[in-house]
Amino acid sequence: MKISALLFxxxxxxxxxxxxxxxxxxxxxxxxxxxxxILTLPKYFGYVAALCALLPALVVLLFLQMVxxxxxxxxxxxxxxxxxxxxxxxxxxxxxxxxxxDTPEKVAALSEEKQxxxxxxxxxxxxxxxxxxxxxxxxxxxxxxxxxxxININTPARKVFEKIIEGxxxxxxxxxxxxxxxxxxxxLFESTRFFGEVPILSFMFxxxxxxQTAIRADQVGSSAAFGAVPxxxxxxxxxxxxxxxxxxxGLMSAIYLSEYASRSIRSIAKPVLEILAGIxxxxxxxxxxxxxxxxxxxxxxxxxxxxxxxSALAAGLVMGIMIIPxxxxxxxxxxxxxxxxxxxxSLGLGATRSETIIKVLIPAALPxxxxxxxxxxxxxxxxxxxxxxxxxxxxxxxxxxxxxxTTVTVQIVTLLTGDQExxxxxxxxxxxxxxxxxxxxxxxxxxxxxxVRKYREQYE
Amino acid sequence: MNEAVMNELAEPTMKNKSGPETEExxxxxxTETVGQPFCDDAKIKTKNVNVFYxxxxxxxxxxxxxxxxxxxxxxxxxxxxxxxxxxxxxxxNDTIDICRVEGQILLDGENIYRKKQDPVLLRARVGMVFQKxxxxxxxxxxxxxxxxxxHGLTKNKAELDELVEASLTKAGLFQEVKDRLxxxxxxxxxxxxxxxxxxxxxxxxxxxxxxxxxASALDPIATAKIEELINELKENFTIVIVTHSMQQAARVxxxxxxxxxxxxxxxxxxxxxxxxxxxELTEKYITGRFG
Numbered sequence: 100m101k102i103s104a105l106l107f108x109x110x111x112x113x114x115x116x117x118x119x120x121x122x123x124x125x126x127x128x129x130x131x132x133x134x135x136x137i138l139t140l141p142k143y144f145g146y147v148a149a150l151c152a153l154l155p156a157l158v159v160l161l162f163l164q165m166v167x168x169x170x171x172x173x174x175x176x177x178x179x180x181x182x183x184x185x186x187x188x189x190x191x192x193x194x195x196x197x198x199x200x201d202t203p204e205k206v207a208a209l210s211e212e213k214q215x216x217x218x219x220x221x222x223x224x225x226x227x228x229x230x231x232x233x234x235x236x237x238x239x240x241x242x243x244x245x246x247x248x249x250i251n252i253n254t255p256a257r258k259v260f261e262k263i264i265e266g267x268x269x270x271x272x273x274x275x276x277x278x279x280x281x282x283x284x285x286x287l288f289e290s291t292r293f294f295g296e297v298p299i300l301s302f303m304f305x306x307x308x309x310x311q312t313a314i315r316a317d318q319v320g321s322s323a324a325f326g327a328v329p330x331x332x333x334x335x336x337x338x339x340x341x342x343x344x345x346x347x348x349g350l351m352s353a354i355y356l357s358e359y360a361s362r363s364i365r366s367i368a369k370p371v372l373e374i375l376a377g378i379x380x381x382x383x384x385x386x387x388x389x390x391x392x393x394x395x396x397x398x399x400x401x402x403x404x405x406x407x408x409x410s411a412l413a414a415g416l417v418m419g420i421m422i423i424p425x426x427x428x429x430x431x432x433x434x435x436x437x438x439x440x441x442x443x444x445s446l447g448l449g450a451t452r453s454e455t456i457i458k459v460l461i462p463a464a465l466p467x468x469x470x471x472x473x474x475x476x477x478x479x480x481x482x483x484x485x486x487x488x489x490x491x492x493x494x495x496x497x498x499x500x501x502x503x504x505t506t507v508t509v510q511i512v513t514l515l516t517g518d519q520e521x522x523x524x525x526x527x528x529x530x531x532x533x534x535x536x537x538x539x540x541x542x543x544x545x546x547x548x549x550x551v552r553k554y555r556e557q558y559e
Numbered sequence: 560m561n562e563a564v565m566n567e568l569a570e571p572t573m574k575n576k577s578g579p580e581t582e583e584x585x586x587x588x589x590t591e592t593v594g595q596p597f598c599d600d601a602k603i604k605t606k607n608v609n610v611f612y613x614x615x616x617x618x619x620x621x622x623x624x625x626x627x628x629x630x631x632x633x634x635x636x637x638x639x640x641x642x643x644x645x646x647x648x649x650x651x652n653d654t655i656d657i658c659r660v661e662g663q664i665l666l667d668g669e670n671i672y673r674k675k676q677d678p679v680l681l682r683a684r685v686g687m688v689f690q691k692x693x694x695x696x697x698x699x700x701x702x703x704x705x706x707x708x709x710h711g712l713t714k715n716k717a718e719l720d721e722l723v724e725a726s727l728t729k730a731g732l733f734q735e736v737k738d739r740l741x742x743x744x745x746x747x748x749x750x751x752x753x754x755x756x757x758x759x760x761x762x763x764x765x766x767x768x769x770x771x772x773x774a775s776a777l778d779p780i781a782t783a784k785i786e787e788l789i790n791e792l793k794e795n796f797t798i799v800i801v802t803h804s805m806q807q808a809a810r811v812x813x814x815x816x817x818x819x820x821x822x823x824x825x826x827x828x829x830x831x832x833x834x835x836x837x838x839e840l841t842e843k844y845i846t847g848r849f850g
Contacts (some may be wrong), residue, residue, distance in 0.1 A: 361656065441693055443689060446688035448682065449652065449680065458709075459695050462696065463695075
């Protein structure tokens, strides 16, 4: 039986037991004529019965699905060895060839020997699938019947339901956390492989980045260098330019929107500003590459500066525009959340509006503002597309914003795109870069949190 | 902000309409203000003041003098316009877009609503203490030093220290906080916070202090302290206090003005208002028939 059909049936049972349990309790209430006015609603008994029919069956189904494939493989392996078929190739490849024969033509194309194995495979697959369906359905049906039989008005249905909900919520929370942990560990693992080939110090402090490794020893350009410093300097340079643009602009527009703008202006300006965040970065990218970069180049040349046609400045400026909404929107929200009484208190002492904003509102809203800036900064550090298009791929170690630079994320992309094998230092370097980027942003976050805790002015 | 104020103003009006006593009171003809709304030594003179929120009129034709170095209490049922009237005296209503003030308000003979008047400077002369204590989320010292710093009242740190100490002492708070001047002002108790706000207002050395129900969020002991403080402050300042508590008005004020539905009904010496009111509405309010 197909999985989808199985799921459908189990859901059907769940729905059935929901209605039956509800019905049973409703009738029981009617006959019982309890003296209490407030009773557990019948629907809670229904939920509990439905979950009885659903949850264990789903868990078992998931488990069986996971063990199905290893089981089939081992069964076929035993068959092959018992029939003395010469699986002279790798066993995995052999099995793959058989499993991929899903049309009659392909089956016919197999050798006779393989056809035998194919038939055997087919039989095993059939039986396991049937077994799974039967087991899951049996569990579902048995539990449905059991639940419907046992459930009565004394069942602590509400309590059980709350527990189940709590469990589901916990599961949801832990999935996010487990994923993060999983990603960190996989990056960590691949990075250690990389650091086995390239010394960690030469990676962290090397000033040259040219990841092209030679395949043969006599090849030209075989000197691979994995110094990450130029990439991180490039990332920081571009992010710095972007923040230089977005923090003042974003903060000032937030102040205007929350303190000065009339309601009608605000209702138009705020959504328009937020649209900026919705423009795909690729669009920003070609805007940067085709409009801003040539403009900067022209401007630089007119005052006698030599500007690369792909420059950190162009990428940084456009990225700055892109992340304005992160700063402005969040800052606007926290500024608006500062109690009106503080504003009036300050105005009542004869402070002007701008004095009130600088001395009272911004300190009070600081945590939120820093939060917005942090979000913007992590967007800037993680941004790839604009840099690829506007700042280039050359790993120059420079802090001159008029030269071409590259960033960590861009290099990760170039390392991993195309046909790659996952055991060369070149591809593994991507994981090491990812790890270092992760650590960098983590440190930035910790610093920012610390700053906020020190300087925040908490209002009640 | 506008909404909050609007709600505050709109809600009680509706309550009034539903109250049984108010129906009766509405039948009473509105007359000219009775009592003595004018005095010889006036600090603030208001003449025929009307206040509108968009199309709703909140204050009708109020004329009232506020004498120098007196404490005048504004009383009346919720939504009667006493807070609105108070806020016109230092142009706090300017922060509400839809609010419009007509009539004349003279501070030392000069109209504060004239074009040339800078509302910011006005507020330095006419300070305000609010209903809910609203210390800034800064240290106690910085709270008090806020006004002097903005207005450049002191030349150096020593002078500022002195001014802060003097203000805190006048507000009766210095002894309690002298060891923790740099602790956050928000960490004080409600009564202390309100006295901190008063100290903050005094530090700017205003001529008039407006108090909008300064003790309504406080317990009886803290309230008593605030009232005691008001009695001391009247030596140096003119004080206009809005209050819901008639006992408080009786305890702290020399004159009392009774507002009803946006009109000034009666003004007189506090003793006279509470013992022998001339207007029927005042009497009903004093005796607790509505409000």
